[in-house]
Amino acid sequence: MKITVIGGGSWGLGLSKVLTDNHHDVLVYDIDAKIVEKINTLHICIQLNEDIPESIRATTDLTEAVNHAHVLLFVVPTKVLRVALADVITHLDEPKLFVNAAKGIEPDTFKRVSEIFTEMVPPQYFEGYVALSGPSHAEEVIRGMTTLITSASENEAHATYVQNLLHNRDYFRVYSSTDLIGAELGGALKNIFALAAGLLRGQGLGDNATAALVCRGLVEMGKIYEHFGATQDSLMGLTGVGDLIVTCTSPHSRNFQAGYKIGKGKDLHETLDSMTMVVEGIRTCEAAHRLSHEHGLDTPIIDAIYDVVFNRVEPQKAYDKLLSRDQKPE
Numbered sequence: 552m553k554i555t556v557i558g559g560g561s562w563g564l565g566l567s568k569v570l571t572d573n574h575h576d577v578l579v580y581d582i583d584a585k586i587v588e589k590i591n592t593l594h595i596c597i598q599l600n601e602d603i604p605e606s607i608r609a610t611t612d613l614t615e616a617v618n619h620a621h622v623l624l625f626v627v628p629t630k631v632l633r634v635a636l637a638d639v640i641t642h643l644d645e646p647k648l649f650v651n652a653a654k655g656i657e658p659d660t661f662k663r664v665s666e667i668f669t670e671m672v673p674p675q676y677f678e679g680y681v682a683l684s685g686p687s688h689a690e691e692v693i694r695g696m697t698t699l700i701t702s703a704s705e706n707e708a709h710a711t712y713v714q715n716l717l718h719n720r721d722y723f724r725v726y727s728s729t730d731l732i733g734a735e736l737g738g739a740l741k742n743i744f745a746l747a748a749g750l751l752r753g754q755g756l757g758d759n760a761t762a763a764l765v766c767r768g769l770v771e772m773g774k775i776y777e778h779f780g781a782t783q784d785s786l787m788g789l790t791g792v793g794d795l796i797v798t799c800t801s802p803h804s805r806n807f808q809a810g811y812k813i814g815k816g817k818d819l820h821e822t823l824d825s826m827t828m829v830v831e832g833i834r835t836c837e838a839a840h841r842l843s844h845e846h847g848l849d850t851p852i853i854d855a856i857y858d859v860v861f862n863r864v865e866p867q868k869a870y871d872k873l874l875s876r877d878q879k880p881e
């Protein structure tokens with residue numbers, strides 16, 4: 552099959568590797584000519600400094616990219632998604648299956664990425680939408696290390712179609728799901744708790760605190776899942792607890808890394824400026840905090856991270872406030 556990947560960064564190239572290992576014809580589009588050149592000439596992912604298969608081709612020509620395939624796989628950070636999608640839309644002349652692997656929620660609107668696609672893509676060009684999510688660091692996938700993710704769509708046939716495209720018996724196992732809302736919420740919300748996990752570690756706390764954070768974070772995610780009608784199966788699956796565990800315990804996670812630096816006393820803005828890759832937990836935290844307050848959901852960890860990031864509360868103070876909450880049954 553032919554597949555176009557929009558965004559030739561870490562995850563775009565991780566997924567491109569899986570697709571080419573599955574013998575698909577992959578064309579990567581990136582807005583950055585330097586990235587495209589490195590893919591075509593040196594066959595590397597510059598963000599990760601890792602080799603990629605020579606058969607992955609890249610272009611800065613959006614017409615060529617959109618015409619290449621029926622399946623358009625978006626892997627750009629959510630904060631630039633509207634811009635990237637608007638560009639693609641101007642090149643559409645037939646229906647496409649839109650697949651998205653970026654994780655996040657729009658702060659102002661609390662829109663999930665699928666809602667942005669259905670809002671922006673003219674119906675005559677919109678065949679369907681599939682989200683890819685789950686515990687998957689690009690660093691490991693690009694080296695062919697075992698990874699399991701979920702292909703989620705309200706349309707079961709679309710979910711299984713993309714599952715088949717990506718499933719690789721050697722190292723990449725893909726499940727399908729029709730709980731699109733759950734898959735999207737999990738992928739976005741876990742980044743807030745990754746920031747929190749980094750903060751804890753930066754402040755010198757240990758494994759017990761991290762495990763507690765994962766458990767209590769899952770409770771907060773569960774409240775938001777329930778509010779949006781997402782299922783318990785998703786909460787307890789790869790896109791929920793699976794992604795939460797990997798992102799809260801792995802130094803690969805850039806949200807974890809950002810939290811760690813802030814926990815060590817580095818200034819927030821200095822920290823964000825020093826990161827070469829996106830820290831999506833910040834935007835998602837803003838969105839989740841607003842949502843919790845508008846709907847009266849009790850989410851103390853999300854509130855604490857919001858206070859540290861947006862109200863410049865000292866991490867130690869936010870931590871003290873969390874621990875001094877009234878005792879209650881679990």
Ligand SMILES: NC(=O)c1ccc[n+]([C@@H]2O[C@H](COP(=O)([O-])OP(=O)(O)OC[C@H]3O[C@@H](n4cnc5c(N)ncnc54)[C@H](O)[C@@H]3O)[C@@H](O)[C@H]2O)c1
Nearest residue numbers: 558559560561562563581582583627628635653654688689
């Ligand atoms: N890196 C991971 O391990 C990983 C894993 C799962 C999901 N994700 C998600 O994937 C998304 C992308 O993350 P990443 O790590 O690949 O980011 P990245 O920063 O490594 O790469 C993003 C790429 O998008 C390109 N880009 C930016 N604007 C564009 C536009 N308008 N059109 C085309 N290309 C554009 C950039 O030039 C860059 O190459 C994020 O939402 C992230 O949460 C990442």
